Amino acid sequence: MNDNHDSIGRGHAAVKRRQPDLYHDLITPQETLAIREEVRRFADEHVQPAAWSIGHREELVENFPRDLFKKMADAGLYRIPFAAQVGGRGLKHPATATAVLIEELAYYSNSVAAIVDVHCILAGHALEHATPELQQRYLEPLLAGERIGSFATTEPEASTDLSINVMQTHAVGGDADFVINGRKRFITNSPVADFVVLLCTDNGRMTEIVVDLDAPGVRVGPPDRKLGNHGQLTADIYFENVRVPASNVVGSRGAGLKIALQTLTYGRIGIAASGVGMAQAIFDHSVDRLNSRKAFGKHLAQFQHWQFKLAERATEIENARNLYLKAALRMDSGQAFPEPEAAMAKWYATQLAGEFARDGVQIFGGYGFMQELAADRSHYRVEEIYRDCKISEIYEGTNEIQKLVIARAIFGKGVTG
Numbered sequence: 404m405n406d407n408h409d410s411i412g413r414g415h416a417a418v419k420r421r422q423p424d425l426y427h428d429l430i431t432p433q434e435t436l437a438i439r440e441e442v443r444r445f446a447d448e449h450v451q452p453a454a455w456s457i458g459h460r461e462e463l464v465e466n467f468p469r470d471l472f473k474k475m476a477d478a479g480l481y482r483i484p485f486a487a488q489v490g491g492r493g494l495k496h497p498a499t500a501t502a503v504l505i506e507e508l509a510y511y512s513n514s515v516a517a518i519v520d521v522h523c524i525l526a527g528h529a530l531e532h533a534t535p536e537l538q539q540r541y542l543e544p545l546l547a548g549e550r551i552g553s554f555a556t557t558e559p560e561a562s563t564d565l566s567i568n569v570m571q572t573h574a575v576g577g578d579a580d581f582v583i584n585g586r587k588r589f590i591t592n593s594p595v596a597d598f599v600v601l602l603c604t605d606n607g608r609m610t611e612i613v614v615d616l617d618a619p620g621v622r623v624g625p626p627d628r629k630l631g632n633h634g635q636l637t638a639d640i641y642f643e644n645v646r647v648p649a650s651n652v653v654g655s656r657g658a659g660l661k662i663a664l665q666t667l668t669y670g671r672i673g674i675a676a677s678g679v680g681m682a683q684a685i686f687d688h689s690v691d692r693l694n695s696r697k698a699f700g701k702h703l704a705q706f707q708h709w710q711f712k713l714a715e716r717a718t719e720i721e722n723a724r725n726l727y728l729k730a731a732l733r734m735d736s737g738q739a740f741p742e743p744e745a746a747m748a749k750w751y752a753t754q755l756a757g758e759f760a761r762d763g764v765q766i767f768g769g770y771g772f773m774q775e776l777a778a779d780r781s782h783y784r785v786e787e788i789y790r791d792c793k794i795s796e797i798y799e800g801t802n803e804i805q806k807l808v809i810a811r812a813i814f815g816k817g818v819t820g
């Protein structure tokens with residue numbers, strides 16, 4: 404499908420970006436600043452015109468934004484997180500650049516940010532633990548955008564709690580090959596993906612295994628219908644006697660949970676960045692609206708109520724961006740689990756996006772509540788963000804779990820459990 408098929412680009416038109424004037428960046432490496440500029444140019448040109456349409460489509464396989472997915476591949480965006488040996492850009496600060504990539508995509512579309520987050524950070528990063536042979540088969544085509552990746556830990560009865568005794572997807576055997584049975588839930592990209600990096604039990608331990616989604620015995624259900632992020636397709640994946648070679652193990656047998664948790668820690672930095680991207684978009688659209696809309700003979704911006712509200716949000720965006728950059732820089736310095744900053748960044752930035760989305764709709768009044776105004780087909784970014792932002796407080800570790808991670812750093816595991 405042409406991603407721009409029904410976008411009229413009105414109401415959603417670009418507004419002045421406020422971040423360059425308000426945010427004095429002292430911590431981002433030059434290399435990452437260049438990535439921000441490159442991705443922003445790409446997003447202005449290719450994501451902005453398609454974003455409204457992507458965010459308002461029915462969740463169907465044929466509505467996956469394939470045009471844009473390919474454009475991102477052609478622009479080399481999926482290479483940003485990775486080392487040169489596997490075809491990546493070989494950056495000195497790959498996690499920081501990747502988080503900035505996610506912020507810049509989420510500024511226009513949280514659906515697109517989520518597609519890329521799962522493709523690159525979850526599926527891609529997990530494969531960094533794989534053998535060179537597996538990387539050649541799965542990671543290199545993922546970087547080229549020739550194969551779409553997905554990553555599965557969640558099950559109907561296991562998600563926040565990923566303990567082995569609740570997990571119901573089992574791989575048995577494993578000398579020459581495994582036989583896998585079970586079911587995964589809410590798996591992003593799965594309706595269009597080529598493979599899944601799967602966390603399952605393996606004879607009393609937990610292991611990550613790559614499974615082709617066209618293998619006999621694998622079935623992907625129809626896409627779920629969600630509150631927001633309509634461009635991001637999720638579905639259940641069913642495994643019935645699926646035979647997978649033992650060589651498809653990622654890392655070593657028994658290392659699955661550690662790899663999954665490390666991957667999700669990287670992921671939570673990405674989700675923090677997506678929260679900042681959404682908050683910045685609400686901010687820019689709100690300032691524009693407050694400066695142009697009048698009531699009682701004044702611009703709304705002249706009411707101190709809104710001046711103070713925007714002053715508070717500007718400060719919170721500053722804090723949220725600094726936090727995710729700090730977490731990413733710690734990851735780039737070799738910390739596989741850069742806590743408590745990663746948890747702080749994820750909780751703080753996504754809560755900010757959620758609270759600010761509520762304010763954003765309020766600032767736009769009735770127009771903020773419209774998906775599309777019948778009189779002139781106009782639409783406003785805050786409506787979509789209001790629906791999209793909620794999931795960022797839930798996926799890749801709920802915000803309650805982020806607070807548990809922070810509390811552990813304060814009180815120790817002996818107290819928090």
Ligand SMILES: Cc1cc2nc3c(=O)[nH]c(=O)nc-3n(C[C@H](O)[C@H](O)[C@H](O)COP(=O)(O)OP(=O)(O)OC[C@H]3O[C@@H](n4cnc5c(N)ncnc54)[C@H](O)[C@@H]3O)c2cc1C
Pocket residue numbers: 521554555556557561562563564588589590591592629632637794797798799800801802803804
């Ligand atoms: C759009 C979308 C995309 C997703 N993509 C993927 C994907 O690609 N791959 C994947 O594997 N999963 C994916 N998920 C799953 C997602 O990560 C889970 O939904 C999330 O981890 C929460 O799990 P749950 O929904 O089962 O909630 P539950 O685990 O049932 O939790 C319910 C509530 O209980 C709270 N809770 C649980 N334990 C505690 C505690 N100890 N203290 C306090 N509160 C607690 C939680 O914080 C939450 O608020 C996706 C989900 C959605 C909706």
